[in-house]
Amino acid sequence: MIEFRNVSKTYPNGVKGLKNINLTIEKGEFIVIVGLSGAGKSTLLRSINRLHEISEGEIMIDNASITAAKGKNLRMIRRDIGMIFQSFNLVKRSSVLRNVLSGRVAYHSTLRTIFGLFPKQDVNLALNALDRVNIADKAYTRSDQLSGGQQQRVSIARALAQEAKIILADEPVASLDPLTTKQVMDDLKKINQELGITTVVNLHFIDIARQYATRIIGLNAGEVVFDGPVEEATDEKFREIYGQQLEEEQKRGIGAGAE
Amino acid sequence: MIEFRNVSKTYPNGVKGLKNINLTIEKGEFIVIVGLSGAGKSTLLRSINRLHEISEGEIMIDNASITAAKGKNLRMIRRDIGMIFQSFNLVKRSSVLRNVLSGRVAYHSTLRTIFGLFPKQDVNLALNALDRVNIADKAYTRSDQLSGGQQQRVSIARALAQEAKIILADEPVASLDPLTTKQVMDDLKKINQELGITTVVNLHFIDIARQYATRIIGLNAGEVVFDGPVEEATDEKFREIYGQQLEEEQKRGIGAGAE
Amino acid sequence: MSQLSTQTVAKPTGRGKRMFNRVLILVILAAIYIWAFAGVETFEIKETAGQISKAILNGIIQPDWDFVPGAEGLIYGLIDTLAISILGTFISAVLTIPFGFWAATRRDKSGFFVTGIGRFVLSFIRVFPEVVLAIIFIKAVGPGSFAGVLALGLHSIGMLGKLFAEEVEAIDHGPKEALIATGANRLQVLVYSVLPQVLPGFISYTLYRFELNVRGASILGIIGAGGIGAPLIFALQSRNWPRVGVILLGIILLVSLIDLISGYFRKKIV
Amino acid sequence: GSDDSSAEGSGSDSKNNEDLKELRVQFVPSQNAETLEAKAEPLEGLLKEELGIPVDVSVSTNYNTIVEAMASDQVDVGFLPPTAYALAHDKGAADVILQSQRYGVNPEDGSPTDELVDFYLAQFVVKKDSDIESLEDLKGKSIAVQDVTSSAGYVWPAGALDDAGLDIQSDLTPTIVKGHDAGIVSVLNGDTDAAVTFQDARNVVKGDYPSVFEDTKVIATTEKIPNDTIAVTPDMSDEWKEKITDAFINIGKDPEGLEIIREVYSHEGYVESEDSNFDIVRDYQKFAEQ
Amino acid sequence: MSQSQTPKKTVPRPPSKLKHYLTAAIILILLVLSYQRTGSSIMDLFNNRDQMGSLIVDMFPPDWAYFKDIIEPMLETIRMAVIGTTFGAIISIPVILLCANNVNRIPWISYPARFVLNLIRTIPELLLAAIFVAIFGLGMIPGIFALTIFSVGIIAKLTYESVEGIDKGPLEAMTAVGANKFQWIAFSIIPQAAAYFVSYVLYTFEVNIRAAAILGLVGAGGIGLYYDSNLGFFNYPRVNTLIIATLVVVLIIDFVSNKLREKLL
């Protein structure tokens, strides 16, 4: 369970990323967050595992405050949260396999991991995760020699290999072809259903959102403007989530050129 | 006009990016290249303005070989080719405006540009380009303070401001919301039609490809497997472009988990 | 392209303040330079200039080949220097790694205190004169190569530490975030996301330091360590230019060789 | 390698070196030698033969390190110039046993005389056409000197000036240069009106500036400066002190040994010496320490 | 996820690690050989560790009264370091661009350029001093020239290696817009490398203040001579004062350099 209590986030340069968010995400939900580019989707997601410190409020993971957590405690909460990054965040100079294995480090002793001594099991787990996103054959390639989509898939494999209880995915399929997209989304859905893993995904594709989500959250300018089961997310609602902004923009005289 | 003559590209690590490509792209066409992730789409695009040196064959731009071009000549050819990068390629430490203005440098004297003395006109052009992608308000923000989609839009604005005769766009809307996606694609289409600018776009979205393209090229493992007007690109054909691979993969036992 | 509606473009924020800052920095810099140049005496070229520099160059381009062989000649001297430098550089590189991380600013923490101490220690090591360091080690282990190794090893930490720390500060924070998100502890984050990024820099600084140690003759001359330091210094003192020439030639060859090898390594790693 | 011996030959327990297993010698070649070589091996061989124990000779470019090494028992024998010796002795780090002998210097052209001496002189050099004729004329002039610890480059000349009623710091404008050759060059260049150097440092620059002897003149020389000392650590047993003294004297007397020390170190032999020979240094010390 | 069995698909074999082992072995051998050649002995150091402390003890307390005597030479040193470093930095810029192989792809220019840079770095300070004193006489001018050359060696070497490591993306983007070499440099290299350059220049400035020895060699005064004479008299409390004074200056520079870098990074 993830709970946002009056959460706000202001960036050091004054931009308000989140404004007074209150949300409760139950275990096993498959949530898709939609919103305009710059609406605060990534900010929201990254607040959950505290990659961003929030400015106000509190976030609870399974009834424990991650906002207040420290040290080992914080690390253990994070270990149980897998994250797929919008910008992949791979170590470009390391091999694909090493990047994926890095998702496993929190399970082992420091000494073991710094010498790269992962149990055979972990290596298999990593290779399997790569296999699921169709790039097992690139396991020993340096990550900077991959195409954009391949890099994204490594980032997905890393999160899968982590065997977390919550998965946060920031536009996990942006650079993928329809086929791989389907495969990845199916996979996320499958682990969500079979293992009851809470999944929160930022997505730009309305149809995919509808297809996979159990609940949709709409963000606009850092505020929750829609929150409901997928059935309630009608075309009309989507237009609201995005359109509100559009109208404002048009009022200010932009976008005229685009028609 | 862009012409590929028996073009092949092998990466230093032995991966074959392109295999004997023969293509002619006429002035004013709106081409969408589709294919699985890793098929060679980016490689193809980046060969056109010679960001990648090809290993064999020749590429002609308006009947002049870019493969053989040198110095000033090469620069002038490149000035007329705008590029939107899959990984944005922004100077993170520079402001948004400076990144966009950098698209204009080839029009001015060295001295002027290195001191940042762009004519008022250029600055307006740049601001307009930013306006078209809805981020004029971020003009003086440092590029590393932008959301993923915002960075992509800066990269688009830079190419727009360049006022090129050919635009190469590598998944230009991957990180954008549907609204901005429509705006950007409309914009590309508009300059394609009104100014007759040849446009080559890598895309993963079949429906968008159908909606905007005049011609679709399908790539698979570095080879052209489909090339025809948008009407011929039936669902069946798409399945071929992607599916061929899928079947192979399945034969090898992958993807089973995804169903 | 439509005319721009002015209100949509954000006024560059804080531009006034930034302008003020810039002007302030410029004024301060100008003042410093005026002060600095004011103390410089007039510029003049001596009449003996041509004669003496010609004599020096003449000597240098006629190397004293007799000095090359022999137990106290160039080749053995270079080998000694090389051995001392290898060991000294290795010691300093290993010791510097923790220093580098210690002194690097942590963006996520207001760790000025911690970082500040790290920087202070490094600065202190840097200002500590080589001679004094040399004396300290001579008192412990006697004059000779080992004292040279220790003095070089410790002295190099000051410079390497500073460079390492700056390299650590300049990394891409994305991969670091990814590791933090998996629940990795600090050391694991370091090994899996920071180290691969900084390693090329570390190696290239270490090789640079190695090269500095090879040609930094003074400390080895002081320490009675064998090596090429003392002969070079004496040759210079007695204006024995052919001797200087041959020693320089040896050092240049050695340094170029190191440069070639280090270039090769860097290419492999970057 | 000196590793085994320095491990046992040190430590805080002041011991009688009856069991001296290895002799560690260190020296800085003096700049007024004809050849300036960083050669340790020849001396090592000669001493080994005389003493019958392993000898480790090393060369340094700095006196300070030798004294400190002697103070902490890392070096048994050091070659020290007079000023450095006096300081070392007062610090309890060294006792003189010998002084080296050289041929005297011909005041005309700086060539060696055939008289063996255990001292040398410092000189005041000015341009040939200069109207400075005596030390008194130096009042108000600029002068190139060496570091304040240098015997010939500062201490003795300061004493000579004092005798002439001038204070080197307040009546002249001293510029510190590194190396006696640099002093000569500064006079040649006209950077300073005069320079103090050992006699006759002009030989060092003669290669670069062949007419140096025609273009400059020496206006005065100083009192005798004792030659390089050979000093040992104070806690060395008298027996060993004697052995070492004899060894060096023998080397100087043996034609073969003489050949070597002459060629490598410009030494012509060694004579016994005692600490009182250096009281003059202590007298002059006051000019250096301010 | 119960997939700990080996993946069905054939995974490529891991690349051979032989090269790594070989490199490690070579380094190890070099270390062992060096250890022997230098006659190093950790035991020696361990046994005599108390000796190391004695000198430090001698240094305390520092001779505070001496401070006022060294302010003047310290300022003089800073003065020369300011000018020398500035000239060095200016000269370094073209050198960097010639040497960095991602800026200048013509090997027959970059290799000679690097060789010249190597040469510059190899010239001993004593030799530089001898030549400059011969040309310009004693004083600040030869000191400034010597520091300038010395600075070029450090700044150019460090910066060009950093330039070779910068993010390629923006470089590509500037190539694609048809920028000429200067524009390309101004818009993609400089913004990425400026922070490095500034920090190396400031670092070199600091080195130059410490490298006062060079200035002593050319009769330019400076703090180096004071070190020499105090060491000569075994006056360690004064040496300590000198160290503290230098430390203060260095810390100030360090502080400024951090502030500047923060603004640029």
Ligand SMILES: Nc1ncnc2c1ncn2[C@@H]1O[C@H](COP(=O)(O)OP(=O)(O)OP(=O)(O)O)[C@@H](O)[C@H]1O
């Ligand atoms: N720098 C490189 N070095 C070696 N191989 C590379 C490099 N860049 C790409 N490749 C390989 O070349 C093939 C084609 O890559 P390309 O980037 O063209 O794919 P793409 O079609 O753009 O894929 P995506 O949709 O994922 O961006 C891939 O298998 C990739 O791994």
Ligand SMILES: Nc1ncnc2c1ncn2[C@@H]1O[C@H](COP(=O)(O)OP(=O)(O)OP(=O)(O)O)[C@@H](O)[C@H]1O
């Ligand atoms: N590091 C930062 N510093 C300052 N402002 C930032 C930073 N990161 C993001 N922002 C701003 O915060 C707002 C929300 O950003 P966020 O990344 O959450 O958007 P998003 O919804 O994920 O958009 P996208 O779909 O484009 O990725 C944006 O206006 C962005 O410019």
Ligand SMILES: [Mg+2]
């Ligand atoms: Mg985002």
Ligand SMILES: [Mg+2]
């Ligand atoms: Mg691509």
